[in-house]
Amino acid sequence: MSKRILVMDAHAVGMLGVIRSLGRAGYSVTACATSGRALGLHSHYAQDVAVHPPYSSGDFASWLEDYISERRIDMIVPSEGFLHAVRDCYERFVPLLPDAVPKYVWEGCMSKVDSDAILRAHPDGAYNLPFSAVLTGAHELEALESSLQSEASPFYVKGDAGKGLGKVGKAVVRRCLSIAETLDAVAELLPNYQAVICQGHAPGRKVGVSLWRHRGEFRAESMTLGIHMNPFHGGMMSLRETFWHQSLLEDAKRKMELLGWEGVAMMEYKWDPDSDRFWFIEINARYWGYLHLDLYAGKDFPRLQADAFFGSIGSALGPPPQGIRCRYLFPADIGHVLSLLRSDESRWSDRLRTIFEFVLWSLNPRCHADLWFPRDRAVYWRAAFDFFRR
Template sequence: MSIVRSLGRAGIEVDLAWCEKGAIPASSRYVAKWVDLPLPLHRVDWCDFLETHLRETSYDLVIPSGDLELLPLMLRRVRLERVARLAIPSDESFRIANDKQLSAELAGNLGISVPPWIRLLKQDDYIPGGVPIPCVLKPASSFQLGGSVTTRRSVRHAFSVEEADAFAKEMLSDGPIAVQSYFSGRGVGLEVLCRDGAILVAFQHERLHEAPHGSGSSYRRSVKIQPELRDAASKISAALNYSGVMMVEFKQRSKDEWIFVEINARFWGSLPLALVSGADFPRYLYEMQVNNVSSFDESYDVGRTARNLLQDIRWFRENWKADRNNSYLVKIGRLRSIFQFLPLIFGRDAVDTFVRDDWRPGMREIANLALMKLEKFRPIPPKSRSLGLPRPSSILFLCKGNICRSPFAAAAMKALSPELQVVSAGTFPVGGRCAPDDAVLAAGRFGLGLDMELHRSQVVSAELLGRADRIVVFDPEQMAWLRVNHPEALPKTSYLDGIIADPYGGGEAEFQSCYQRIYELLTKYQALGAKL
């Protein structure tokens, strides 16, 4: 959304693709046209559609907004660069920047402070005593390049040897990991625009609210550039011969105590703060790549604050519940957390989605939230209303993440009615995720031939929704999502039998109870001949 606003304000015509039509950025006044192109990997021939569109439209520049858009372009760059200019880094600089282990090695070789770390290659490797607890376990990259580029791998924080061993075993099933000493401090980002390894523009922010385990932030403040951090970013950019936008992430305990964390070779989540502070990176990128401009005003306002409102509300809940006895968690006092919302109340904070010249995305965000809340109060039939619908030949089970409820329901349905075509998917926009260990154990007790350990989530698409004769959801969140993004699917959508709560985050007993209920309901419908 910030990219769209930046370019639109500069008088540049902006088309938007690879997002749902009901997505918040699509409602921006600066979107000239929403282009209905297949999302990457939702169809194997997505590149054919994109190449044809780029050839017919002749854009000045194609800008990926995040990892899920950048990685497909990297995989098909040779083909796509024949028809369009892509705002993506070189293959070699991206190979290092996208790999947390290679980028840590690079930083260490450049004399930049990096915590001690080791690499684990396979599941029977162990964590040597040389790595202290607590520690951070990192995959080589958050998104794997190759195969399904939507495969997301998360960083984990372990506060005991047992926890570290369990996380390592789980993460190593998807490839090598690095185990790094934990460094407590505040997250700091140095954002830059580079050309041939030289920094043209730089901007620095610090995290005011970040998740207790230190990943992600919802409230940030622009600060004066720290020469030591700029020097570190400059060394990295020069070593990579980097061209494009990039954020170098650090953790800082004091002015003299800081470490390198990672490189984001793309636009970053705190981009709205850079814009309100006067660092207009999307426009700078456009001017550099399209008009060959290499000199920009590097001044910006220091002390500006901006927050992602909905994420900040979630942060407040997590911070409130955080273990006060764990000194390694990133948290602030509960009373202080309340007072930190005063700048928002008095209008001193910018809000990522709400701006005066483009108010519709903010209203869309509030409307979507309200719709989701109202959905919980809609009457839900005591039994699935789909019993009165025509007998289906294909069923789509839809939950949030496609790692807990829907994959189990699909396996159970296949076991009970082999003649049906059954698939499962999730509304969460990241595929390739693993099922939790407790889900694997609970599902294994039913003997349905489902190995949840091998299951990887997939993201729901218009194509999946269209192919299904029946769509089954588990709670109001999915129903509200369909109401906003795919209302045409509502007539063939129903609950299984009232709300079945997401067991994610619960123990094995909670998963067992959830799966038992799903299995009993499916068995009952199958016995009645209703087949949902």
Template structure:
């Protein structure tokens, strides 16, 4: 039996297990593009979206079987575009892009992607274009680490320059790279270093930078930013910093000079496609310090979807098919919430303040509780998962949470 080709070339989305992949499905599906989702798990929330043309459980392995499956979908549907969500999947697609038959994988330029994964390289380029970067210490030996512990100003942040490369080095020792750690004194920093001594690889040590997370988002095409958007983190999980659980769209009239420097950084990288340039913004001084670049769709992507930014449409249309899609005006007055992580954050602030690692975190329990409740009544608030026209992913996520809590 031959499958009738849909009117627009379908878009395959690899990794539809989180709110990011769900946001991509919704943005494309609402525009009438047939979306074929490739899920890692049978309980992936993306499989329940009404905007999914077809859902498949591909599993977590990235191997020859997946190459064959993607090629088969290309033969079945004809011309197709493939988007990926995670950095791991983008790395795999870059290595296999020429083996997917009639399916065109949308990826960043390989060299630019490698530079973005290497935070040391990113920070050096940022300095060259006039962006303030945190003071960082790169250690290659335990002796380097010990010297750093004796000389840095505390508190400091510990993070990996290249998490994917670090994971490969640490895996044989059953260690995993931690996204972010705080060291309040030399003893704490030395303890972190000893954890990685057997692997012979150490993370970056960076100065602590106060403030909120400011994300600037761009779609780069032939060296120009054809679309831009930005948001300010209102709340993060964990409270001391991680990923956004509540964020506000920010008008493009604000931080205009910083936007131009972000674009200059992406141009210096030779970047094409979607990217997030993430800063720590000290609202007291107005100073923004670069944290990293995410060369992929980001955790708070649902806000960009609600705002009409159209980044998934651009990836599909401009990178995938060479066509500039029509995009609506940006909505810059929205707030977006991730209900489950916001609730965990509130519980941490109210009942477990001793577990908040940031010594400068300002704990305001009454203010946080009131904001949490008040946001349910604000007409401009949207949600990472809940959508009135596509409610099933929310309930699928709720089901998954309940199953995790129940005894096995």
């Protein structure tokens, strides 16, 4: 009998990639979400599905224990929301989590505030970081205002889910175009968080470094370069391609080691092709939204991690094949176009070029699609129907 794996947050496109990777490898996958409409629950590669109580309810942990016992689950692929939901009983589920780390490690890695502090405490960890300031109270606003005078906008004010003062916090990112707007955002968020972080702008293009670290050794690696963002000025990479930059990769690995993270993560960077400088933005200590590009490039992170959990350790090191491109059309790449068309920051020439490029990419047969996956293409049409229905 194949091993039974529970994949959380099946609504996320990255976790849909996990379901597909594990399912085609022969594992018995249960797709799990809070809503029956989650895309992953309708994947051909999900042998079973489960709809669970909201993470914010007091019923989730007991539901999870009962489900694991009844269905004899062998492994859980966690999400960030899952880890926060089981924080108080985390040790009970550690035996089912691949590359499980101590609680203080994942809490630090999933906090932009804490991970920034950890890296800045090490001499080699503080390299390639943009300006940042952590604030815990309104009394620090004056000092922040003074610090921002020498920095270029925009600024980014971020609140961590784990630092929220409610029962279940929410991750928030505010993009601010002026110092006054930044101070207002900080003042608005501070009452709801133990601390917030303000980060400065890093120019250039977004880069994702996909890594799997197992028992202290890096076993898989890949890199992604953003072509389109949603929103256009710096959101998720709705259209991206395989990429390689050796010194950036080495920086990402060193930072992951300093943070103490084991398992999979996407290290987010900005890279300026003109100067060849790069800046570390944050660690996404979970499966990432760009996973399908890695799968198309032969970097099968979920299968490798699951195989190692069950005793068979493999690897996928070295550069991915170059020139592979992948797109998340509904709603992300359409959102890229709409965000640019609606923005006061864009020129008419930018808008016309974007529309033209969108049509060309739509006609390009060599560009893969996240949802148009072999033997699982009904999910693409479901997403398209839901998008236009909304």
